[in-house]
Each structure stands twice: as structure tokens, then as C-alpha cells.
Amino acid sequence: MKMDTRNNLHQQVKEKVLFVLGSTATGKSKLAIYLATKFQGEVINSDKIQVHKGLDIVTNKVTDEEMCGVPHHLLGIIDPEVDFTITDFCEKTLHAMNSILDRGNLPIIAGGSNRYIEALVDNETLSFRNKYDCCFLWLHVSLPVLKKYIYERVDQMVQSGLIDEVRDFFTLDGDYSKGIRRSIGVQELDAYYRAEAAGCEDKEKLEKLFEEGIDTMKSNTYDLAYRQFEKINQLKLEKGWNIHLLDSTEVFLKRGFQREQEWRWGVAEPSMNIVSNFLYGDKY
Known part of the structure; x- marks a missing residue:
């Protein structure tokens, strides 16, 4: 019986998944890639426009060089003329997550389509929260600075x-x-x-x-950024998501080497601590 109990407890352990949220242009891709290099992760794109092939400049897709060798999923894979629905996103994201977890890696979901992320996480049919332990990072920049x-x-x-x-x-x-x-x-x-x-x-x-x-x-890009800010705020305050705020405003006020240094101190290190506690600690 004791062996069976241990097996049952082992089966109840949830797989872990990391989310990088934020308005457009706040640096979500950079942070996701950085964390992927530190925690053996793979990035799943959650931007409903970047999932399409083409328009790499206007959609600001991450380049091969910027990926730093980190595998990316759901990026530039869909025909430009085809709509990518919330249902499509949930289905393809779950498939990508399972393949990442099978390789023993950490799924890192990053992008600005917050309604899609909400549908994935809170959909009762998918029972996402029952199966996965979620950590949410919110990369925020003061709106006037952004x-x-x-x-x-x-x-x-x-x-x-x-x-x-x-x-x-x-x-x-x-x-x-x-x-x-x-x-x-x-x-x-x-x-x-x-x-x-x-x-x-x-x-x-x-x-x-x-x-x-x-x-x-x-x-219109700024209006989108504002709506994204409001949506994440709603998820945190109204829906009670345990979202960790990373204020990157000072990074955007700096230039050159000072900007990169500020990013290390103000974004990279705090996020490393949060994710470390999430993956290896008792609380996060």
C-alpha cells in the first residue's frame, strides 16, 4: 500500500510552465530567450499575428540570431491568408508543450495575445491548471515611456x-x-x-x-499596448492570477551599455530568482 501511495503522489505532481506577459515592445522575446538559456527552456509564441508566415519586420518577429539557439514553436508557421483562432492556439500550444516536456525541457509561453493565454489557462474543458503549475511574469514599462x-x-x-x-x-x-x-x-x-x-x-x-x-x-500600436496593459491588469486584479511584476521602465530610460546593465539588474536577475523559486523552491 505504501508503494501505491507514493506512486499516486508522484502521478499528481504537475508539470511546470512559464508565461512571459507584457505589452507590445516591452522585450518579452528577449526575456523568454534569456530564461530559456538558463533553465533549459523552449519558447512557444503566443502572438496571434507572429504565428503567420511573412511580414517579419512589421510583426517584429525574433530573428534566428536573436533566438540564440533556443527552439521556438508557433512562429511563422501558418499561411498568411488563414485565420488563427483561439481553439487553434490552445490545440497547437498543448501539443508543443507536451513535446517540450517529453524532452525534459521547460515550456516558456511568450507573446502579447492575452485573450488567447487566458483561454488556454482558464478553460475548464482543458483543465489546464489541474495539469500544469503556472508561473506568470509581467514585463511592464511605464506607458508614457513605452x-x-x-x-x-x-x-x-x-x-x-x-x-x-x-x-x-x-x-x-x-x-x-x-x-x-x-x-x-x-x-x-x-x-x-x-x-x-x-x-x-x-x-x-x-x-x-x-x-x-x-x-x-x-x-494604433500604442493603443494596442494600452489594451494589453489593461488586460493583464484585469487578469491580476480581477481574476486573481498570481502574476509577478517586473518593472522595466528604467531600462528604457537608459542607452547603450547602461541600458543593458540596467536590464541585467532590473529584469534578468529578479526574473531568475522568481523562476528558480518556481522550479526548485516551495513557494513562488
Whole structure:
């Protein structure tokens, strides 16, 4: 009987899974990859747009170099024209988690589609919390500071070739309600590309349409970041999720070496301590 009891107790031990939450542009991918290198992890993308193939600049997909050899799942795997539903996300994420756990590695789910994450974790049918022990990290940046950074990042995307990249996806009958065309940066530039396609030679008009499109892209990206902030706050305060806040504001106020140093002190080390306690300690 004692042996049976021990076996039953062993069977009740939950597998562990780590979530990296945060608004767009707060550095979730960087933190997820860093933690994956420290805790033998693999990253599962939870951004419903980045799951599609294409538009790597406008969707800000992590590059092969930035991955640092860490395996990534659900990143750039779905046809651009196909919708990726919450049901699809839950099914593919559970499949990826099981394969990661079978290899003895830690699943790290990172991305900005918080409704998808909520559906995965709180869906009673999936019994997710009964099967898995969850640790939630929230990478937060003060919204005024994040707004400035988002605007700067959009300008950097333009310099990196965003305009040509999105132009390749432009069609006169494009459906902006499905697939990768829902990405911020596609519909905002529609008027500009339509004027080009119509053979507009008025440079001032084209320049105005271009600037209006970029400005709208900036404001829409910030609006998304704000909604993401509100959603995570709701999960923490209203739904009672045990979410660990990592304030990265000071990182974004620094430049160069000082920024990286601040990231080590203010983000990397605290997150390491939280995850260590989660994986190996009694409390987290």
C-alpha cells in the first residue's frame, strides 16, 4: 500500500510552465530567450499575428540570431491568408508543450495575445491548471515611456524596409479582417499603396498619405499596448492570477551599455530568482 501511495503522489505532481506577459515592445522575446538559456527552456509564441508566415519586420518577429539557439514553436508557421483562432492556439500550444516536456525541457509561453493565454489557462474543458503549475511574469514599462519607444521603433522599422515588405502583401481586394493582414502596419498604409497603384504622380499627396499612414500605425500600436496593459491588469486584479511584476521602465530610460546593465539588474536577475523559486523552491 505504501508503494501505491507514493506512486499516486508522484502521478499528481504537475508539470511546470512559464508565461512571459507584457505589452507590445516591452522585450518579452528577449526575456523568454534569456530564461530559456538558463533553465533549459523552449519558447512557444503566443502572438496571434507572429504565428503567420511573412511580414517579419512589421510583426517584429525574433530573428534566428536573436533566438540564440533556443527552439521556438508557433512562429511563422501558418499561411498568411488563414485565420488563427483561439481553439487553434490552445490545440497547437498543448501539443508543443507536451513535446517540450517529453524532452525534459521547460515550456516558456511568450507573446502579447492575452485573450488567447487566458483561454488556454482558464478553460475548464482543458483543465489546464489541474495539469500544469503556472508561473506568470509581467514585463511592464511605464506607458508614457513605452509610447515614446514605440514611436521610435516604428521609425526604425521603416528604415529597415517595412514599406517594401508591406507593399508585397498589398492587393486591391485585400481582406484586413483575417490572417496576417490584421497586423498593425498593413491597413494603415492602404491609402498610400492604392494611390501608388493608381499611378499617382503627385509627390506631395503621396508623402502626405505615407506620413498619415505611419502616424496612424504609431498611435494604433500604442493603443494596442494600452489594451494589453489593461488586460493583464484585469487578469491580476480581477481574476486573481498570481502574476509577478517586473518593472522595466528604467531600462528604457537608459542607452547603450547602461541600458543593458540596467536590464541585467532590473529584469534578468529578479526574473531568475522568481523562476528558480518556481522550479526548485516551495513557494513562488
